[in-house]
Amino acid sequence: xxxxxxxPSWVICKSGxxxxxxxxxxxxxxxxxxxxxxxxKQSLMLMATSNEGSKATYEQGVEKDKFLINHASLTLxxxxxxxxxxxxxxxxxxxxxxxxxxxxxxxxFGPGTRLTVL
Amino acid sequence: SQKIExxxxxxNIQEGKTATLTCNYTNYSPAYLQWYRxxxxxxxxxxxxxxxxxxxxxxxxxxxxxxxxxxxxxxxxTASQPADSATYLCALGSAxxxxxxxxxxxxxxxxxx
Numbered sequence: 372x373x374x375x376x377x378x379p380s381w382v383i384c385k386s387g388x389x390x391x392x393x394x395x396x397x398x399x400x401x402x403x404x405x406x407x408x409x410x411x412k413q414s415l416m417l418m419a420t421s422n423e424g425s426k427a428t429y430e431q432g433v434e435k436d437k438f439l440i441n442h443a444s445l446t447l448x449x450x451x452x453x454x455x456x457x458x459x460x461x462x463x464x465x466x467x468x469x470x471x472x473x474x475x476x477x478x479x480f481g482p483g484t485r486l487t488v489l
Numbered sequence: 490s491q492k493i494e495x496x497x498x499x500x501n502i503q504e505g506k507t508a509t510l511t512c513n514y515t516n517y518s519p520a521y522l523q524w525y526r527x528x529x530x531x532x533x534x535x536x537x538x539x540x541x542x543x544x545x546x547x548x549x550x551x552x553x554x555x556x557x558x559x560x561x562x563x564x565x566x567t568a569s570q571p572a573d574s575a576t577y578l579c580a581l582g583s584a585x586x587x588x589x590x591x592x593x594x595x596x597x598x599x600x601x602x
Contacts, residue, residue, distance in 0.1 A: 377532075403588060414578070414594040415533070420587060464532045468588045477523070478590060480532035 374398055375467050377481035384455055385489055391451045392484045394465030400445035401467030405478060406438070409462045421448050455488045462486075491517045493593035495579060501599045502569055510564040510596045512579035517591075520584035522555055522562050527576045527595065536577075537564075569600045 374397040384390050394404060403422050407415040419435075421427040421442035429435045439451040448467075452459055462485055466478040494513045502508050512522070521540045525533035539546045539555045539562070546553045552565040566573050576597045580590040 375532075405589070412594075415592045417589060417591070420589060462530075466532075477535050477538060478588065479535065480525075483530070483532045485530070 373477075373479040375401075375465065375479050375481040377465055377484050379484060380482060381485040381487075383487045383489065386456050387454055389451055389453045390455055390486060391449055392463055392465075392486075394448045394450070394467070394481050396446045396467040396479070399467075401448075402445065403468040404442055404448040405466045405468070406440060406448075406450050407464045407466065409464060409483075415464060418450075452486065455486070457488045460486055460488045491515070491591060493517070493579065493581060493591060495577075495593040496596045497594060499597040499599055501601060504570060504600055504602050506569055508566040508569045508573070508598055508600070510577050510579075510598065512562040512564070512593055514560050514581060514593075517560070517581055518557075518583070519581035521582050522553075523580045523582065523590065524551075524553055524562075524564050525578045525580060525592075527578055529576075533578055566598075569598075571600045571602060574599050 376395045378393045405420050406418045408418055409415045417430050418433045419427045419429045419440050421440045423442050423445050427440035437453055442448040462483050464483040466480040468478050492515045523538045524536045527533045537546050537553045539553045550567045554563045576595040578595040579593045582590050
């Protein structure tokens with residue numbers, strides 16, 4: 372139980388294009404989903420928190436107009452990197468918090484999406 | 490500012506030994522602390538959660554301690570195996586924080602034959 376998927380697992384795009392990453396909770400309903408970014412040899416940095424049906428809450432320093440988050444249902448959240456640039460190249464990971472039988476404080480992570488912007 | 494420190498240097502141990510990883514934090518009063526395992530190019534996998542009123546938690550070969558006075562958590566893997574080789578992350582959460590987690594940088598563990 373408590374499986375989270377991400378799609379795509381990797382993507383290469385040209386500078387200036389937009390990229391959408393999907394995050395799905397497969398066997399539970401996720402009222403809250405989180406989006407992280409991880410650069411090589413660094414920790415996971417929280418970008419934003421999204422709750423189903425409401426606007427995402429962004430962490431300080433994260434541009435909400437650049438990283439568009441939509442949490443349209445209890446099983447799907449999307450992150451769109453708009454007008455991507457090479458400095459946006461990173462490993463993007465989503466997580467979902469839910470009540471799949473474990474603690475509600477537990478987050479279940481997706482496998483991540485490697486974004487490379489040329 | 491809040492700071493979470495884990496050993497940045499890789500920890501190399503021999504198979505069968507106990508691996509001990511450290512997580513220290515400052516300027517933080519976490520309600521709970523979690524440990525995750527992360528393999529290269531993959532998302533973190535939840536291992537254990539320990540709350541501020543708990544001293545120790547065990548799960549199979551894993552043991553976590555939480556000392557809120559020292560502001561430290563220790564993560565132990567007994568009878569370590571090469572398959573335990575990975576990066577281990579500690580993450581702190583606060584009460585009323587909406588399940589938000591703040592992660593340490595992780596410690597890479599290598600278990601050698």
